[in-house]
Every structure is written in C-alpha cells, then in structure tokens.
Amino acid sequence: MSNPAQLSTNVALDAVDNKGMRLEGNHGPRPKPFFTPKRIVLYSILFVACLYYLFPLYVMVVTSFKTMPEIRFGNIFAPPIEFTGEPWVKAWTSACTGLTCNGLNPGFWNSVKILIPSVLLSTVVAAVNGYGLVNWKFKGSEIFFSILIFGSFIPYQVMIYPLVMITRELGIYGSIWAVILVHTIFGMPILTLLFRNYFASLPVELFKAARVDGAGFWRIFFEIMLPMSLPIIVVALILQVTGIWNDFLFGVVFAGTQNYPMTVQLNNIVNSAQGSPEYNVNMAATILTGLVPLIIYFISGRLFVRGIAAGAVKG
Amino acid sequence: MTQATSSDEVRYQDEGKARRSLGRVLTHNLSAKIAATPMVVTVLVVFIGCTLWTIWYSFTDSRLLPTGDFVGFEQYERLFNTSRWNRSVSNLIWYGAFSLVLTLSLGFLLAVLLDQKVRFESAFRTIMLYPFALSFIVTGLVWQWIMNPTLGLQGTLRNMGWESFTFDWIAQSDMVIYALLIAGLWQGTGFVMVLMLAGLRSIDDDIWKAARVDGIPAWRTYLFIVLPMMRGVFVTAVVLVGAGIVRLYDLVVALTNGGPGIASEVPAKYVYDYMFTAGNIGQALAASTMMLVTVMIIIVPWAYLEFGGRSKKS
Structure with a gap:
C-alpha cells in the first residue's frame, strides 16, 4: 500500500521476468x-x-x-x-515529398544517421548515470535523479523552444547533431532508471571488493559493471531504437529540411504531395517506415515486452 | 574478508568526515562528479531551466523572436478567446476521457480473456501488441487510408451492396475525434493489456484457491477481488496513458492534420503551429504552459504517493 505506482511497475517487471508470461501463471478455471x-x-x-x-x-x-x-x-x-512491385520501387526511389522527388531512401539513411549515434550516446550516458547513482552517490544525487524522472513527464512542447535556442547557440541547429542531442536528453530519464535499478540489483560486494583492490570509478565501470550489464543493455537498445526511429516531433523541429528522418518524409510524401494521391505508393512507404521497429519487435519478443514494462515508469 | 571490507568502510567514512572542507567536497570522487555532469546539466538546464524560461516568456508579447515586453496574463486571455484553442482543449478532454476509459477497460478485458488458459496465448499477445511498436505516423496514415470515404472501408462496403453503410468520420467535424480514437486505441490497448496481464499474473494463487473454495464465480473474483488488488497497476496505467494523451500530436498530424477545418486540433499541435509556422512565440509559450499545468495536475498526486512511499521505506 505504501508505494502503489512503483510497486506495480516492479510487479509488472517481476511477472514478466520470472514467469516469462508462461502458462503456469494462469488463474482461469480448471482445464x-x-x-x-x-x-x-x-x-x-x-x-x-x-x-x-x-x-x-x-x-x-x-x-x-x-x-x-x-x-x-x-x-x-x-x-x-x-x-x-512498382509502388515499392517508387516509394523508395522517386515518390515526391512536395519539395523533392527522391522517395523515402534519403529519409531512411537520415534516420539511420540519427539513430546510431543517438542510441549509443544515450545508452552510454545512462549506463554511467545509473552506475554513479548506485555506487558513487554524492550529495544531492538522489534529488537530481528524482527531478530527472519527474521531468520526463513534462510535455516536450514546453522545453522545445528554449532547446531550439540552445542548439542554435551551439551551432548545431538544423543538423543531425541537434536531433542526437535532444534524443540523448529525453532518453536519459527512462534509461537512467533502467540502469540504476539494474545496478542496484547487483551484489554490492563486487563493487566493494574492487574498491578495496584500488580500482577507481572508470575501471570498475568498464571492467566489472559493463561486462555484467549485457541483458539490460539489450533492453535499453530495443527501447531506444524503436523510440528514436518512431520519433516525429524532434526530427521535424531540429533536423532541418535536408536531414528529415523517415517518419517526417513519410508524412510529407503522403500528406503534402500534389496531384492525385497514389495510395499504393503511400502504403508501400508506410510499410517501409514501419518495417524497422516491426522487425525488432518480432525478433526481440519477450525482451521488447520487458523494455516497455520497464519503460512503463515513464511511458 | 567481510571484516576487512566493513572496517575499510569505516575508515572511508572517517576520512570522509575529516575531509569535509569546501574544496574537498568538490574534488572528492572527482571522476564520479564528472560522470554525473550530463545528468546534472540536463536537469538544471533543460528540465528546470527551459521550463522556467518558457513560463517566464509566456508572459511577454514575443512574436517572431523571444524579445517581447512583459504583458502579464494577456497571452492567456487571448488564448482562451481563440476558438481554435478552445476547440483543441475540448477535443483533448473528449479524446482523453474516451481514450482513458476505453484503453483501460479494453486492456483489462483482453488481459482477463488471455488469462483463461488460452491456446496460442503468445500469438494473441504478439498480434495485440505489435501496433505499439509502430510510429504514430504509420498508425495515422494507415487509418487515414482505411477511413478514406470513397475508396476505403465505406466505399468498399457500399460497392458490395451495403448502400447505407457510413464510415466517413474522418470527414465529419463532429465525428472526427472518434476516428482519432479508433486509431489511438488500435495502437495503445495492447500495451495496457500487457501491463494488466502482468498484474493479473502477480496475484497470489491462494487468493484464487480461497475464492474457488468459497464458490465465488470467476467473473466476480476478477471484478471484486482481483481488480481492487491491482490498484497499483491501474494507477501506473492511468498516469502513462494520461501523459500520452496530453502529448497527442503525431497521430493528429498524420491522420487528419487538424481537419476538417479545426475539428481535430489538439493543444500540442497548437503550440507547434504558433511556434514554428505562425511565428507567435508568446502565444505558443502560453499554450505550452497550459499543457504543463495539465500534466502537473495528473502527475503531482501520483508523484506525491510515490515519493511519500519511498521516504517511508527508507
């Protein structure tokens, strides 16, 4: 009763983890x-x-x-x-977005260019954060973490304009780097939570023993913590790859016309094309855009469920 | 071994106490502090700084650039005198109410159905959850095509001979919100179903045995015993679905782009349009501050519960 929201998420995670949602857990009537x-x-x-x-x-x-x-x-x-198969070829190579007629393929590559650094950067930052929060607490670290989690509920629209100004000052507005930075920032709360909870579940003795042996912050991280965190890294990757691939808002605001990710180009192809709409091309383009997250979903299966159950704290 | 570690710990603590001068506090565990910089900067600059900046400038008459003079609540007065904003808010309330109730009840219902020793359960689960992996843009565009009045579902069934069949919600300004709802539910119910299913599976088996011994029918056990025990899962689901509803943007852009007219506008889209196309920063920031207030109304009670619980535990 003390802590319903957190409890429920843990419960959800445990149920997914331990029982793996196998049939044993059923409560239905007898066969x-x-x-x-x-x-x-x-x-x-x-x-x-x-x-x-x-x-x-x-x-x-x-x-x-x-x-x-x-x-x-x-x-x-x-x-x-x-x-x-022509609609597919057209969707990929020559569908018009209202400005250009290069199909979805530039959008696809832009998405890839945004995706890889964003996923890597956000995961690394979050892993270090989580590790620091568990093993190297400093004064106020818990307060920062609480605000971080709380902040993840603030609508993006509230922070987006100041972020435009900041990225403009940094000289990266309108490039993929602005999008990468924004993804890293807004991916931080949930991923940090994920890593923090994972590192907190590891035995403290490991850390203490390494500390006694004289290992420092980074050495313990790279030689002990990181090799042990493969399962949670996979969950984080799944969460981030699907989340960043599906993003629309940050792409349209920060990327600049030349660097629009696939979702933005898809929307432009379907919704701002002139002339009579070609529904077959539109649908081929839609499938192409949905393909990456769908493949990840079908391959990862249970891990995807685990990722979103963990992400449930933030959503 | 254990003793060595614990005495070591004591030594560290003693050292820590001895070193508590200001300079030492800053340099103590220096690499840990350097490593925490991204988080600290994000919290201070983005989550706190940007939010305060937005609130502050929502009280100015900034237009193309955020340089305007302080005008008090003028932007807010204008906001609530703008029919598009009022329509956005009422849309969000209607969409939100329907979406919240339907997502939760359908999610729970599906979870209960899947909890009945169903064959191919994992196949059912996979089918119900896959839309959640897709982008809202993809979801919006598919349903836009299905709901196309002439060539979509309506046209097809009319061609097949069902002349009176009507499914043109997307083109009707009083029905378009339900078109959004159909697409939103398609994407979101699977996720709530998974949460609920995990909740159901975490209920102790003894409860079920006791209920069966007492001869309580299964549906009553679900409704009056299991459901109250899953309060925590419901709270989480409400918070998540609620926060998602306030953010509703991509789906509207892809499915209707706010149309017909302003019939399916939502606050997030209002903010974006005033910020980046209409060039009225002050108005956009006032609208986004209203979004923030809405989210706070949902989140603060929940956070209070969570943090209240945490301090009790430690």
Missing part, C-alpha cells in the same frame, strides 16, 4: 473439455479482436501491391489481381 460454449465465445471474442489488430496490416500490404486502376475500383479487402 475443461475444449469445446464448451464458454470457450467458443472466448475464442470468438479474441478472434474478432485480432481482426481489428491485423486488419490495417493486411490492408497496407494488399494495397501496396495493387495498381492504381485496381485501387480506384474500390475494394480494400480484395487481394491484388495484377500483382505489382
């Missing part, structure tokens, strides 16, 4: 014959829910392989009669 009326209703509801979740994916894929005349025929359910 019964498979086809009772109740089970039929149950599976029907779940089936209908899945239709709702899968329908957009199906529509995206089907539309992206159709030709425009076929789309104008007006049946979004129908699979393509005349199968064409």
